[in-house]
Amino acid sequence: MTCAELLIRLLRDTYGVDTVFGIPGVHTVELYRGLEPDADPAARSIRHVTPRHEQGAGFMADGYARSTGKPGVCFIITGPGMTNITTAMGQALADSIPMLVISSVNRTDTLGRGQGRLHELPSQQQLVSGVARFSHTLLDPAALPEVLARAFALFEGARPGPVHIEIPIDLFNAEIPPPAGRTTHDFTRPRIGRLAPDPALLAEAVSLLQGAERPLVLLGGGCVAAPDAARQLVEALDAPTVTTINAKGLLGGAHPLDLGANAALPAVREMARDADVVLAIGTELGETDYDVVFDDGFVIGGQLIRIDIDPEQLARNQHATLAIVADAGLALETLAARVADGLGETYDKTADAEAGKTRGAQITAATLEALALPTDPAFTPYVPLFDTLQQALPEAIWVGDSCATVYAANHLLSQPAPRRYFNASTGYGTLGYGLPAAMGATLGRPDLPVIALVGDGGIMFTLSELACAVEEQLPVVIVLWHNQGYEEIRRFMDNAGVTRLGVDIKAPDFQLLAQGFGCAAVAIDSPSELATAISERDASAPLLVEIDAAAWQRSIAQ
Structure with missing residues (x-):
């Protein structure tokens, strides 16, 4: 068996990979030997998706991984293919998303020699x-089996992120004999255990939490694999809870203890300062979740208990009273059981009258009322937009770029389950993410509808992926908020007293462009038109819904 053939076999049979994103090139032709559907009729095939740019491939793999919890896999050519995908890898790294990038690299005997070979870099690695x-x-x-095992061990047992494996082009056809003592190349996937919290530190954390009078819980994207334990813990503590952008839906839809992703807003900041014990699990306490106003104003006044799988992360951003290295999900499960047993009570889910609410639920409700987000002039244009989309597609996964609708949805939207809301406004904060990542989510979760929130500026970075969406028949609903340029940067320029430059960009005719790609498209100005467009769409193909922002705001003001 050749190295390239063994790679396909390991990905498919040992690690259960079912989808690969890649653009074939002269250096990667051998990677495709054995990938064709009929190569082994007895085996399950891997679906190959061809984006129109390697950045799109990386974003698709990212969206696939976030929606499924499984690593997204890419096949990328030497040199320009790798420089193209690094932006997508940067976003995945910032948000701890498992992504496996397999690339070619120049021949072994030419590495580092600067001979001007095709696609050559001084050091791609x-x-x-x-x-x-x-x-x-x-x-x-x-x-190869060892290196792949190392990659998947990191995905499953450590803080995940992109892993890159490059194979010199002269090694793709190298024959690999079966390991000693074997007659075949069959490999068993290593079983990776989860990192358990230190018992003594956990007991100390439980004691602090049980003695807290004003507890606050901060749950990040590292917790998404344990929603039941997360709910059990916050209900046992009766603690108001911040769920970050990547943790949205962790407690279920509109949970009475869920403050949402509003840690940067004044009422929640006041709560953080006043809390006597703060428990932060699976969150880096980073700027794009806790300080989107960029003034370093999120301050924890009481004792901070931090739990994270990455020990270095425990020392960043906020000083911890107690720092526990552990898998977030396992820590949630263990803590939930210990705290519930110690308190001897459970959350009253049946209470619906104001007087019947627990103290934590009353505090949460009062805080959200003080924020008054649905009536905030900055958010009011988006309330009917989100209401209409949720009514039409209540189970949808929402995927967003960095754009106006996403900034509003971060604060306003509630989701029924985790892994159903993510975007590029977190961490690295790239543009062009929304469309291809939504396509990856559709491939990963074909059982759920997917909504892409994009702007007229950001979509231009990866608009070519509409061709791939049509080719693959991916029924993504692409909601394009057209506000004539880079609105967020216009606002920052205005606030800084800088003359607007480079932000009032000319937009193309999106309806005509979509039609050119073979994608259905409609331009709408009101919630009723939006509802009609979604109800009448072809649910087996993508739809571009273009909303003129100014016309929309006029229609809802009437």
């Missing part, structure tokens, strides 16, 4: 290492 958990150059084909 060195360039990519900055946006990967690790980057490995495979120099011994027989080591």
Whole structure:
């Protein structure tokens, strides 16, 4: 068996990979040997999706991973393919998203020699290492199973992120004999256990939490695999809870203890300062979740208990009284059981009258009322937009770019389950993410509708992926908020007293462009038109819904 053939077999049979995103090139032709559907009629095939740009491939893999919890896998060519995908890897790294990038690299005997070979870089591995958990150059084909096992061990047992494995083009066809003592290349997937919290530190955390009078819980994207335990814990504590953007839906829809992703807003900041014990699990306490006004104003006044799988993260951003290295999900499960047993009570889910609400629920309700988000002039244009979309597609996964509708949805939207809301406004904050990531989510979860929230500026970065969406028949509803340029940057320029420059960009005719790609498109100005467009769409193909922002605001003001 050749190295390339063994790679496909390991991905498919040992690690259960069912989808690969990639653009074939002259250096990666051998990667496709054995990938064709009829190569092994007895085996399950891997679906290959061809984006129109390697950045799109990375964003698709990211969306696939976030919606499924499984690593997104890419096949990328040497040189320009890798420089193109590094932006997507940067976003995945910032948000701890598992992504496996398999690339070619120049022949072993030419590496680092600067001979002007096709796609040559001085050191491709060195360039990519900055946006990967690790980057490995495979120099011994027989080591491939070990390197892949290392990648998936990181995905399952450590803080995940992109992993890059590059294979010199002269090694793709290298024959690999079966390991000693075997007659085949069958490999068993290693079982990776979860990192448990230190018992003594956990007991100390339980004691602090049980003695807290004003507890506050902060749950991040690291918790999405344990929604039941998360609900059990916050209900046992009766604690108001911040669920970050990547943790949206963790407690279920409109949970009475859920403050949402509003940690940067005044009422929640006041709560953080006044809390005597704050429990933060699976969250880096980073700027794009806790300080979107960029004034370093999120301050924790009481004792802070932090739990994270990454020990270095426990020392960043906020000083912890107690820092516990552990898998967030396992820590949630253990804490929930211990705290509930210690308190001897459960949350009253049946209470619906104001007087019947628990103290924590009353505090949460009062805080959200003080925020008054639905009536905030900055958010009111988006309330009917989100209401209409939720009524039409209540189970949808929402995927967003960095754009006006996403900034509003971060604060306003409630989701019924985790892994149904994510966007590029967190961490790295790239543009062009929304459309391809939504396509990846559709491929990962074909059982659920998917909504892409994009703006007229950001969509231009990856608009070409509409061709892929049509080709693959991906029924993504693309909601394009057209506000004639880079609205967020216009606002920052105005606030800074800087003359607007480069932000009032000319937009193309999106309806005509969509039609050119073979994608259905409609321009609408009101909630009723939006509801009609979605109800009448072809549910087996993508739909571009273009909303003129100014016309929309006039229609809802009438």
